Structures are given as C-alpha cells and as structure tokens.
Amino acid sequence: MHTGDFNWALIPSFLAALDRGSLMAAARALSTSQPTVGRHIGELETQLGVVLFERTGRGLVPTAHAHRLAEAARSMSGAADQLARQASGAQADTRGTVRISASQPVTCVLLPPVLVQMRQAFPNIQVELVSSNAVSNLLQREADIALRMVRPDQGSLVAKRVGQVGIGTYAHRDYLRRRGTPRAPQDLLNHDLVGNDRSTDILRGFAAMGQVLRREDFAIRTDDLNAYQAAVGAGLGVGFLARYVARQNPDLVPLLPMLAIPPLPVWLVVHREIRSNPRIRQVWDFLAGALPQALA
Numbered sequence: 001m002h003t004g005d006f007n008w009a010l011i012p013s014f015l016a017a018l019d020r021g022s023l024m025a026a027a028r029a030l031s032t033s034q035p036t037v038g039r040h041i042g043e044l045e046t047q048l049g050v051v052l053f054e055r056t057g058r059g060l061v062p063t064a065h066a067h068r069l070a071e072a073a074r075s076m077s078g079a080a081d082q083l084a085r086q087a088s089g090a091q092a093d094t095r096g097t098v099r100i101s102a103s104q105p106v107t108c109v110l111l112p113p114v115l116v117q118m119r120q121a122f123p124n125i126q127v128e129l130v131s132s133n134a135v136s137n138l139l140q141r142e143a144d145i146a147l148r149m150v151r152p153d154q155g156s157l158v159a160k161r162v163g164q165v166g167i168g169t170y171a172h173r174d175y176l177r178r179r180g181t182p183r184a185p186q187d188l189l190n191h192d193l194v195g196n197d198r199s200t201d202i203l204r205g206f207a208a209m210g211q212v213l214r215r216e217d218f219a220i221r222t223d224d225l226n227a228y229q230a231a232v233g234a235g236l237g238v239g240f241l242a243r244y245v246a247r248q249n250p251d252l253v254p255l256l257p258m259l260a261i262p263p264l265p266v267w268l269v270v271h272r273e274i275r276s277n278p279r280i281r282q283v284w285d286f287l288a289g290a291l292p293q294a295l296a
Helices: 008-020 023-030 034-048 064-092 104-121 173-179 185-190 201-208 225-233 278-295
Strands: 053-056 059-062 096-102 125-131 145-148 157-165 167-172 193-195 218-221 239-242 252-255 264-271
Touching: 008 023, 008 034, 008 059, 008 064, 023 034, 059 064, 096 104, 096 278, 104 125, 104 225, 104 278, 125 278, 145 278, 157 278, 167 173, 167 225, 173 252, 193 225, 193 239, 225 239, 264 278
Parallel strands: 096 125, 096 145, 193 218
Antiparallel strands: 053 059, 145 264, 157 264, 167 239, 167 252
C-alpha cells in the first residue's frame, strides 16, 4: 500500500473504538452511528491487510497490529495538532514591518493611496518605502517586496504581472501658451524637450519610431524621475510621463495621441524564500489585488 492511498479520515473511528472498547461507545464519543464506526474499521483493516480487533461478546479486543497503529496514529495526530497550532499562530502573527521597494513615481504617487486602503485592512503592519529600481534590493534582502517595470530573471525571485503603465506626451498649459502646441511628432524638434541625462530610454524610444535624436536635443536633462516630473510640471518643456502621474496635475495637457509609446509592464516581485512569511504574503496578496485597479 502506498502512503498516498492511506485514508487518515478512518483513524478517529479506530482510536475511539480502541479507547472506548466497543463500537457503540466509539459512535457515541464521535456523535456518529455504530455502523459507520464499524465500516471505518473494516475499511482500515482492508487497506492495511491486517486484523485490528477481535470481535467478542464482550466487545472489541485490539490485536498487536492495533496497538502499533495506535502509537503511529497518536504521533501523527499530535504532529497535526501542533502544525495546526503553528499555522493559526502564524496567521495571527502578522504584526510587524514590510519593506517595499519601487521607483520614485510609484512610491510617491501610485502607492500611497493603495497603502491607505492596506493600512485600514492591516493596521498591525507597518510599511517601509524604498525609492529604488535596483533588483539587488530583493536579492540582498534589503526589501521584502518590489514593484518593477522589468521582469527580473533571477530564479530566486517570484514575479507577478499586475498591470501596465501607460505613457503619454505632456506639457504645461503655460508652456503651450508661450510656444504653441505640437500637432505632429516632427513638431517636437522645434520645442524644448525634457529628456534624460545618462539614461538612453527616451533616445531609444525615438529611434524605434524612426526619429534620431541626440542628447543635446533635450533642453532639460535629468535621470531623477521626481525632478523630471517637476520640470514638465513647471512648464520647462514637453516631456513623457506615466499617465497616472500626469493625472495628478490638471495643468498638464496630453499631446500627440498618435505617438504610440509602448506601455511599461508592472511586476510585483518577492524573494521565493520569504513569500511564505504570513505578513509578507498578506501584503503581496493585497497589492496583487489593488494595483491593477490603481494602474487602470
């Protein structure tokens, strides 16, 4: 017999019959019927291929097989109880801190409203927010959970896609009043553009659309995402922003809808080993449920 085939549901009837000495007393202890207990013991004997009780006029007499099984069954039962206690204790023990790492726009704009809901759901969990895009955060355990725009390929990390960030072209109303509104992508060459310093993301994006730009074509250059948003928001020029960020500023005007900038996927990432931590699991599950709506 394979242990996988063994029916542990029959064990309570067996132990009750062993302890009470008769089918009737066992049935009473288990709040079930005498035939049910008898059937369970019969099934158990068939599964094991041994006789567990001699039936006599005075009731049930356990065999040596029954005593051996009882020892194993009580040990298993005790272990199961302990496991259940630990599991319920672990479920209850969710107070503490969870450290979340994400980019600046995510930590400054996207996450705070989501965390308001989460704190109401789990007031015992404190949150530490780390503004960073480094995958090393998770690998070196400097963060528990991360939000990333690129799926990490390390086997020790578990990633779940929770949505995507739409990106659009924007400028402040005041800038457009001063400089006019670009109507076609090539018009951008006659405008002040907010671009990157060392990062080549925007240059590569233009190249993919057949527009060759140089770093010097950007009037304002920064790799700091908060500074980038602030520059566009202050009217320094035309820039490319996540839609959820641009929505925060009613003075930003969306431009060039025909400029199809590919959206960025958003991945919720956790280290495989700590995913089973009940506190981290609770936060992971909450974010996995709330972020798709926040990104929509």
